[in-house]
Amino acid sequence: MSMIIQAQQTSEPRTYVDRILEHWHTDEDAEALVQGTQRLTRGEARRRLFGLGHALRRQGLEPGDGVGLFLANRVDSVLVQLAVHLIGCRVVFLPPEPGPGELAALVEQSRARAVVTDPLFARRAADAAGRSVHAPVLLSLGPCEQPCTDLLAVAAECPAVRPEGVPAPGADEAVTVLYTGGTLGRPKLAAHSHRLYNVLVDLIDDAPQDPDFTGFFPTMDPGTDRVLVSTLLTHGSGHLTSLQALVTGSALVVLPEFEAGAALSVLREERITATMFVPPMLYALLDHPECVPGALPALRRIVVGGAASSPSRLQQTVEVFGPVLSQGYGQSEALGIAAFGAEDLASEGPRRPELWRSCGRAISGTEIEIRAEGSTAALPVRQVGEVCVRGEAVMLGYYEDPERTAEALHDGWLRTGDMGYLDAEGYLYLVDRAKDIIVTGSTSDNVYSRVLEDFLLTLPGVRNAAALGIPDDEFGEAVQIFLATAEDADVDPNAVGAAVTAELGDLYTPRKTVLLDRLPTTKVGKVDKKALRAAWTSTAPGTP
Template sequence: MIINTQGAEPGTAPGEGSEAARGTFRPRTYVDHVLEHWNRDEDTEALVQGAERLTRGQARRRLFGLGHALRRQGLGPGDGVGLFLANRVDSVLVQLAVHLIGCRVVFLPPEPGPGELAALVEQSGARAVVTDPLFAERAADAAVRSVHAPALLSLGPCARQCPDLLALAAECPDERPDAVPAPGADEAVTVLYTGGTLGRPKLAAHSHRLYDTLVDLAQEDQQDSGPGFFPPMTPGTDRVLAATLLTHGSGHLTSIQALVTGAALVVLPEFEPGAALSVLREERVTATMFVPPMLYGLLDHPECVPGALPALRRIVVGGAACSPRRLQQAVDVFGPVLSQGYGQSEALGITAFGAADLASGAARRPELWSSCGRAISGVEIEIRAEGGTAALPAGQVGEVCVKGETVMLGYHRDPERTAAALHDGWLRTGDVGRLDAEGHLYLVDRAKDIIVTGSTSDNVYSRVLEDFLLTLPGVRDAAALGVPDEEYGEAVHVFLATAGNTDVDPAEVGAAVTAELGDLYTPRGTTLLDRLPTTKVGKVDKKALRAAWSAPAG
């Protein structure tokens, strides 16, 4: 933690009161780093989304108004605030405002259906939920289902009878709210959804140490000595595009990297290749992050040709495995600007492969196109045998285990699953991989059975889907797999063991899944069986199911 020991309190605009004037100091937060930039060159653009363009001064004042508005709703340090938001400029500001007043951010992604969303809100213990007007009906339903009934706030006018947070903020002072005590070392400040079983979600909780590390990494990148997430930034000149969801780890990290370095953040409301290409070109974007299907969609667009995006200096690819062939194609089109990264909700940064290292290394060793890079600064990686604690030698395959400041505190309000995932500071990622002699990590499978699919490479959690399938009439057993798919990398395929003399209609199954869990979980294929194969210990044998699915017919 960096301590400010001279001058005015970071993030205090000229003419405002400060803790320095009162002879007291508090630790700097990442929000202070953002405000240090927003207090200078006030007419420089800070946040952009289409026609909405906020200067640094406008962004700072709106942020402070939102902080006051949240406080006037009775929210204080340590309270959880659920954010059920679309990609908007104001979504970025609300997230900053929640941290500014010492509350805990609880990201509520838009994928879960009503049952899982309600369980997520309940598990998080959020005192309030801020919803995008587009999601207001779903948010209200989740709040009603929750036992502790959090307050509902809308980010703009909506059909529901709930306070409009933007209207409330417009009536509040545009000076910084009073300072709050610094969070404790083991206090959760951000919580991300990372799956779980139906009705019992897992929420990865992170402390302020994550943000301290992100600031340090950004400063390393500024000196061109870091892991290569983004090129060195020039405040007031560089422009970063947030194309993935702001309520997911990838979008959150992209926005934080941009804001703490003083770059302008351009928010893409929804990804469509033609629209994304236009924004990249017209906004002179210098850096962005894409999941593989986004990159593929861009590469397949007829206007995406060499020289089309001269300002672009870095594309970070992550969120799912990327085809080595497509990575090489991207370098042919955009030049040596591609970086790769690996992380998960439980450890938001694990490895990175800088653009220069990837380009030069792959020319020497083509297999490096399949690597997701080496450990970032401050992170240790070991490959361990199942249930083991000793590191395996280079080249051997096992579970990826990591340790460092980007690793979560644990699963929020879930000590049992925390104990299973964390031991002596080491996180069992559930991913299977190997390290080469130079420390490059290669992922070979996902032990957690997460299916990564959809146009934005979102997660489908097999256990959640399987639990719901078992509630349907005539379904005796169920298993969900991710199978190869040309468009999305993986598609959801379900195997159902049906009760005797019972007809199960796959179309009706798909409709029921969509209604309860959302479009992302809708099976693209269904196989009906008399029974599912099992291992010797009685678990469903998904390897056998995968082999049966891929075996040629006849």
């Protein structure tokens, strides 16, 4: 934290927004934000940001108030999130995943005084706001059919100067709240203070000297780098990607919705140098017929994270794009945990093939321990247990939820719910989510879905794979797998089952194999195992 102390003593920027504005006050004609034909220079972005800050204040918002952001991927979504922090309010990200009941509960529990919605989501936003006893003000980024205030129209009439009189946030004040899922009426909201942003800015600054940690933050060249954000801006992955670009003064290009062909076109036409994908996005890109070596000569870094990645697919990425691949591991409760730089993966991968299954080592200032259930003692090297982490990037707790905060945090250590192990050099290997472990067999042994899925992705014709447990009268659970196969592939389920048994043993043998054109994904781009379980566990078309 030495950099932050020094910054305060020398009147350097106090927040990451100040850091962004430093860039936007220089070289004003340089490109800052891009979405299709919409292209904002640094000067235009700065003035629009200030206008949005004043427009939010005109709605009666004061420092410390919560502002729900129910937004699509667009340039103005980036700016309104910055504007909320600029005036000292709390950002509450509202991703489009929850159903109506949980979305309403999320708005209520977060105590949002206002909800800013994309016009596309206005009906759902109005329903959620209307159910809240706090009666939040409903604002939209543009005109919409619902009765709400057009924030962009108000901002256009506001002064293009920075709002004054914003107090510095408290050390333990929640400034950003991320949705992490939950149950109807009781969502989980991971709350973070400005310490998170201080840590992330430190990591960005340290990246050139510390290549181990460039998995999350590649070394950037503000003069030439162009960063594509393709995951949701209201999700931790999209938030980190946009932060990486803006804090370094790089141009940020926003992809409204992911589709492999459209993503390839934007990557090529906008000369993107760095981007981040969740695994299903990366796999779809690799499977596109135009994705060939040399197709994206400007691309220097792809960060993959957000879910478990297949080693074979990661190797394919390097074969197609070269040594550009970095990995990052985090979650809403701790946005930065471990990372693996492209340089290390390129140099060590051929010598140590097991590293393709690793998600790297702890980022600076973060500790990782592997613990058995109910224990506070660290397990030995290579023994599987729950991944526990401690550091400045860990959340304050679940907002307005002391009970679940106490379950997740103990003496500053976060129980991640991920199962994994550490090797002797501190590399972390994930084997499953605790809730995704399949307990089966006559001795009730653990089947790690990550291990099974990694193997399935090495089989010819398999583009994506998911494994889950289905109820079984004899063994409690049985293994069921779902395979997304290539269009012209002739995948034999019996041969797949035999290959699994031969490689992983009888315990991993699937009871049922379902062949699909594609696997369902969440709005964040991860494989949606809940949807698979709901649709296929009772009856499923396909093969036995």
